[in-house]
Amino acid sequence: MDDNQLSTSQENIKLLVGPHQVAIDVTNKCNLRCLHCYNNSGENQVIADELSDDDIRKFVDELADMGIYNICYCGGEPLLRRKLLFECTAKLKEAGVPNISMVTNGLLLTKEVAKEIKESGINRVQISLDGARAVSHDRIRNKKGVYEQAIRAINNLKSVGINANIAFTPTSFNIGEFEDVHALLRGLELYDIDFRLQPLMFMGRASENLKDICPSPEMYRELLKKVYKINKEGIEPHITWGDPVDHLIRFTEQPVCNNQCMIRANGDIVASTYLPLVVGNIRKHTLQEYWEAGLRDIWSFKVVREFGVQIKCIADMEGTNPLYPRVWVDKDIYIDLIDDDLNDLEQLKKYL
Numbered sequence: 001m002d003d004n005q006l007s008t009s010q011e012n013i014k015l016l017v018g019p020h021q022v023a024i025d026v027t028n029k030c031n032l033r034c035l036h037c038y039n040n041s042g043e044n045q046v047i048a049d050e051l052s053d054d055d056i057r058k059f060v061d062e063l064a065d066m067g068i069y070n071i072c073y074c075g076g077e078p079l080l081r082r083k084l085l086f087e088c089t090a091k092l093k094e095a096g097v098p099n100i101s102m103v104t105n106g107l108l109l110t111k112e113v114a115k116e117i118k119e120s121g122i123n124r125v126q127i128s129l130d131g132a133r134a135v136s137h138d139r140i141r142n143k144k145g146v147y148e149q150a151i152r153a154i155n156n157l158k159s160v161g162i163n164a165n166i167a168f169t170p171t172s173f174n175i176g177e178f179e180d181v182h183a184l185l186r187g188l189e190l191y192d193i194d195f196r197l198q199p200l201m202f203m204g205r206a207s208e209n210l211k212d213i214c215p216s217p218e219m220y221r222e223l224l225k226k227v228y229k230i231n232k233e234g235i236e237p238h239i240t241w242g243d244p245v246d247h248l249i250r251f252t253e254q255p256v257c258n259n260q261c262m263i264r265a266n267g268d269i270v271a272s273t274y275l276p277l278v279v280g281n282i283r284k285h286t287l288q289e290y291w292e293a294g295l296r297d298i299w300s301f302k303v304v305r306e307f308g309v310q311i312k313c314i315a316d317m318e319g320t321n322p323l324y325p326r327v328w329v330d331k332d333i334y335i336d337l338i339d340d341d342l343n344d345l346e347q348l349k350k351y352l
């Protein structure tokens with residue numbers, strides 16, 4: 001990109017009046033302790049300082065005014081705060097937000113809850129299925145009986161007219177079951193869904209369990225051949241390969257307009273969920289204020305890029321620079337987009 005193109009692109013970024021997509025960890029509490037949980041849910045440092053119900057209500061009011069396109073309730077297990085979420089969803093629907101989604105492990109998703117989800121207006125739900133059999137799903141989810149509960153949740157959603165999207169995380173012991181999971185989804189009549197695969201991330205609880213659960217490069221290669229074959233033959237459901245590193249490489253090499261916003265359960269705003277850097281907090285300033293101060297252009301800031309360039313592959317997520325904190329393990333670096341200078345690399349020194 002030459003200088004002219006870059007300045008046109010910077011001008012265009014200013015036209016974006018708010019994020020298209022917002023992902024918020026509504027809680028990091030969880031009723032599971034999965035071996036691969038990248039953000040250490042149930043036990044991480046954010047839990048002690050989670051947003052209150054009123055903090056979340058206030059934030060959702062702001063999102064409704066901003067006119068976002070998509071919100072995802074993430075976690076932890078979002079259904080632990082379901083009454084609040086249903087209340088927030090009503091506001092967002094009224095404001096015309098078209099896509100309201102959530103991710104869940106399915107344990108709390110009874111028939112009654114499925115009905116409430118449908119009635120609330122949440123229109124996309126992602127459930128994790130990490131095996132075609134109980135033995136592998138329950139092993140990674142670290143609890144017996146949860147495979148049956150995930151299947152029950154999928155069926156409960158189906159009975160109210162929601163076809164769940166499915167996430168599958170490969171590990172050394174379930175990766176061979178991938179085609180069986182795909183066939184299982186067909187058996188459950190889940191054709192027109194997003195079947196999402198994402199590699200195991202070297203973060204949080206996964207880092208502690210790598211030697212027991214990490215697939216080898218050869219295993220990944222075989223998996224990708226199968227994914228390519230199924231997609232090429234057009235056998236539904238289509239499989240999406242989610243690459244968690246891709247955005248870090250692209251955005252640091254060529255800063256682009258940021259159309260997303262990620263909020264942690266304590267209100268922290270992060271440029272990427274995979275970096276140990278917090279750039280603001282919604283209890284300190286409004287999202288609109290952060291947006292106008294540069295959140296829409298967050299990848300052009302030197303400090304953000306300094307962290308982004310550290311990660312070129314998944315193994316780098318464990319931390320390549322021993323001076324920098326490990327995300328979801330150590331305390332994050334907090335340099336506020338409004339109150340500090342995110343272009344001043346010298347500021348990092350006070351943390352290191």
Ligand code: SF4
Binds near residue numbers: 036038075076
């Ligand atoms: S992976 Fe999901 S269900 Fe498992 S501990 Fe983490 S947040 Fe909970």
